[in-house]
Amino acid sequence: xxxxxxxxxxxxxxxxxxxxxxxxxxxxxxxxxxxxxxxxxxxxxxxxxxxxxxxxxxxxxxxxxxxxxxxxxxxxxxxxxxxxxxxxxxxxxxxxxxxxxxxxxxxxxxxxxxxxxxxxxxxxxxxxxxxxxxxxxxxxxxxxxxxxxxxxxxxxxxxxxxxxxxxxxxxxxxxxxxxxxxxxxxxxxxxxxxxxxxxxxxxxxxxxxxxxxxxxxxxxxxxxxxxxxxxxxxxxxxxxxxxxxxxxxxxxxxxxxxxxxxxxxxxxxxxxxxxxxxxxxxxxxxxxxxxxxxxxxxxxxxxxxxxxxxxxxxxxxxxxxxxxxxxxxxxxxxxxxxxxxxxxxxxxxxxxxxxxxxxxxxxxxxxxxxxxxxxxxxxxxxxxxxxxxxxxxxxxxxxxxxxxxxxxxxxxxxxxxxxxxxxxxxxxxxxxxxxxxxxxxxxxxxxxxxxxxxxxxxxxxxxxxxxxxxxxxxxxxxxxxxxxxxxxxxxxxxxxxxxxxxxxxxxxxxxxxxxxxxxxxxxxxxxxxxxxxxxxxxxxxxxxxxxxxxxxxxxxxxxxxxxx
Numbered sequence: 001x002x003x004x005x006x007x008x009x010x011x012x013x014x015x016x017x018x019x020x021x022x023x024x025x026x027x028x029x030x031x032x033x034x035x036x037x038x039x040x041x042x043x044x045x046x047x048x049x050x051x052x053x054x055x056x057x058x059x060x061x062x063x064x065x066x067x068x069x070x071x072x073x074x075x076x077x078x079x080x081x082x083x084x085x086x087x088x089x090x091x092x093x094x095x096x097x098x099x100x101x102x103x104x105x106x107x108x109x110x111x112x113x114x115x116x117x118x119x120x121x122x123x124x125x126x127x128x129x130x131x132x133x134x135x136x137x138x139x140x141x142x143x144x145x146x147x148x149x150x151x152x153x154x155x156x157x158x159x160x161x162x163x164x165x166x167x168x169x170x171x172x173x174x175x176x177x178x179x180x181x182x183x184x185x186x187x188x189x190x191x192x193x194x195x196x197x198x199x200x201x202x203x204x205x206x207x208x209x210x211x212x213x214x215x216x217x218x219x220x221x222x223x224x225x226x227x228x229x230x231x232x233x234x235x236x237x238x239x240x241x242x243x244x245x246x247x248x249x250x251x252x253x254x255x256x257x258x259x260x261x262x263x264x265x266x267x268x269x270x271x272x273x274x275x276x277x278x279x280x281x282x283x284x285x286x287x288x289x290x291x292x293x294x295x296x297x298x299x300x301x302x303x304x305x306x307x308x309x310x311x312x313x314x315x316x317x318x319x320x321x322x323x324x325x326x327x328x329x330x331x332x333x334x335x336x337x338x339x340x341x342x343x344x345x346x347x348x349x350x351x352x353x354x355x356x357x358x359x360x361x362x363x364x365x366x367x368x369x370x371x372x373x374x375x376x377x378x379x380x381x382x383x384x385x386x387x388x389x390x391x392x393x394x395x396x397x398x399x400x401x402x403x404x405x406x407x408x409x410x411x412x413x414x415x416x417x418x419x420x421x422x423x424x425x426x427x428x429x430x431x432x433x434x435x436x437x438x439x440x441x442x443x444x445x446x447x448x449x450x451x452x453x454x455x456x457x458x459x460x461x462x463x464x465x466x467x468x469x470x471x472x473x474x475x476x477x478x479x480x481x482x483x484x485x486x487x488x489x490x491x492x493x494x495x496x497x498x499x500x501x502x503x504x505x506x507x508x509x510x511x512x513x514x515x516x517x518x519x520x521x522x523x524x525x526x527x528x529x530x531x532x533x534x535x536x537x538x539x540x541x542x543x544x545x546x547x548x549x550x551x552x553x554x555x556x557x558x559x560x561x562x563x564x
Contacts, residue, residue, distance in 0.1 A: 006389065008446065012373065012447065013385075015372075018241070018385055021241060023237060024233055025206060027205070027229040027233070028270065029098045032054075032058055035058075035273055035275075036055050036058035038276055039276035041053050042054050044056070045087050047086065047281050050159045057087075057094075063192075063193050064095030065095040066099075066199050067095075067192035068126070070195060071148055073126060073148075074100070076101065077125065078102045079096045079102065079126045080105075081096070081103060081105050081260065082128065082130075083108055083129060084130075085281040085282060085285075086130075086152075086283055087157040088156065090269060090279075093105070093259075097210055098199065099199075100203075100204055102211065103211045104122045105211065105265065107258070108258075108260070111524065112143070116140040117222065119140065121224060122214075125146060125147040126148040127148070128150040130152060130154050132154065134178035149183075152189030206228060207228050207417075208228060209228055210229045210232055211227040211232065213262050214360070215360035223420065225419060225420075227262075230413060231414055231416060232363055233274075234386065235365070235414045236274040238365075238386055238414065242371070243302055243329050244371065245328055246302065251272070251275060252300045252326075253268050253271070253277055253278065253279045253304075254282075254300035254327075255268045255272075255281040256282045256285040256291050257306070261465075262358070262360040266365070277302075280294050282294055288313065292316070292322040292324075296322040296323050302330070303351070304330060304331045306333065306334045306335060306496075307332055307334075307341055308335070310342070314345055314348065325349060325350050330351055330354070332354065333355070333356045334464035334465070334496075339378065342354075352371045352372065354370070355368075355377075356369065356380060359438060360416075361415065361416045362412065362415055362416070362436065365384055366387055366414065367381045367384065368381045369449075376447075388410070389409065390409050391409070392431070393406050397437075402444050402446050403445065405443045407437055407441055408440050411433060411436070412436075415434065416436075462489070462496060463496060463527050464496065469488070469549060472485075472524065472530070473485045475524055476520070479511075482503055483504045484503070484504035484538075485504070486502045488500050490532075490557075490560075499528065500531065500534065500552075500556065502539055502552055503516060503533060503536070511535070517530060539552070
């Protein structure tokens with residue numbers, strides 16, 4: 001297959017979107033410096049009704065970088081950020097980079113076991129977290145290399161009235177600040193921001209690792225994708241060009257996607273900072289009234305999200321009370337976007353909503369449907385600028401012609417450097433010519449639009465998050481009453497997929513579904529907890545004893561089809 005045949009999609013590009021873009025030769029944290037110079041008085045962060053300008057954000061990031069250096073953080077050290085969408089997350093993110101270190105963004109819903117695994121795998125000796133998560137941090141500390149714990153309070157950047165109400169209504173009931181007396185290596189975020197002195201210059205180039213983005217693999221073993229400064233700067237520039245109505249210093253990005261996730265990191269934070277735009281941060285995307293109130297008041301122009309969020313907004317009974325007409329362009333990712341969800345959201349806002357596709361290993365979007373002109377509902381769209389995509393045979397890696405199903409492979413400056421300390425795993429996903437194997441099976445039509453038809457990876461997607469059955473099953477197998485277990489993703493219009501667990505109990509044991517679910521809640525992040533549990537005498541298996549998860553899933557689909 002010639003390179004020319006990879007690019008039939010060029011005729012569907014947005015007007016003014018070039019095939020290739022020049023990638024700025026600066027580091028990711030230099031994007032913040034540039035924005036502060038061009039738009040010093042522009043709002044960088046809107047958090048409830050509190051605002052922080054680009055000058056203030058830039059200065060805070062530098063002071064935090066100085067503090068980290070004085071605490072002993074050196075170039076290449078990994079620093080974990082264990083927080084929801086707050087101003088402290090953004091300050092810490094760019095401050096860590098400015099100190100020459102590597103950001104390890106981590107899901108703030110993680111339980112101690114999950115947190116300790118990522119800390120140990122990455123070698124992170126420093127973690128930044130909210131005081132409300134102290135109990136989790138403390139429990140994980142004994143199983144991890146943590147030497148420094150930096151705590152901040154979510155109310156630090158609240159407007160005065162909200163800060164007072166939060167203190168009275170929540171903190172007095174649930175406890176104020178955790179007692180860290182006697183704990184070694186615990187520091188206060190705001191105290192560190194008062195650090196004086198100059199930043200020690202650190203030589204950082206575009207090919208240095210900026211972020212370790214944790215993802216899963218075909219085996220379900222969590223891996224850290226090494227994302228370089230160039231990867232992330234390139235992705236911000238490429239993503240931004242797709243939003244054709246965007247103007248430097250004028251946009252407002254809705255920040256309801258979690259910033260620790262590559263989708264939110266790129267399509268909200270890094271893209272907004274690169275363009276000097278404001279980002280409206282919402283710490284809990286599940287709190288839909290807060291999302292809608294923020295959108296109504298602060299008038300976002302760009303809104304990236306997952307299908308479940310758009311569906312929930314569509315179905316919210318009071319949605320008409322909120323003016324969402326400021327929203328002009330939206331990208332949906334992390335799961336298939338149902339046509340009805342797309343059309344209803346567009347009718348509600350008057351904006352354009354299109355489906356895209358990306359991975360942590362590519363810093364997110366590699367494909368997006370055009371926002372104007374031709375778009376194909378049900379597809380993931382066409383490759384973004386600077387990106388070549390093709391379909392290859394999943395076993396041989398040979399190129400396949402249009403219409404045939406194979407594995408989607410991508411060549412782009414967005415592609416990670418590799419997996420942290422896992423060269424063998426890296427080799428499995430790379431083809432000659434620096435093509436990255438996505439692990440997703442799909443096809444390309446004659447116009448160059450791609451469709452994902454199945455997953456090569458043994459995973460499912462719940463609320464936009466990748467979930468790997470192996471992790472759930474390992475937790476289930478530790479239950480003293482469980483002999484065998486299988487976790488399966490069942491399609492759901494709101495969440496993408498729901499998790500159902502199939503259990504075979506040990507002889508003589510009895511258990512209830514509520515008992516199993518409660519056990520999972522203690523050991524898994526909320527979205528990984530099964531919604532349903534079915535007890536069986538045996539699980540379907542191959543001749544060699546491998547559980548047939550697909551058989552279980554097909555049985556469930558057949559049952560649901562019969563019921564309807």
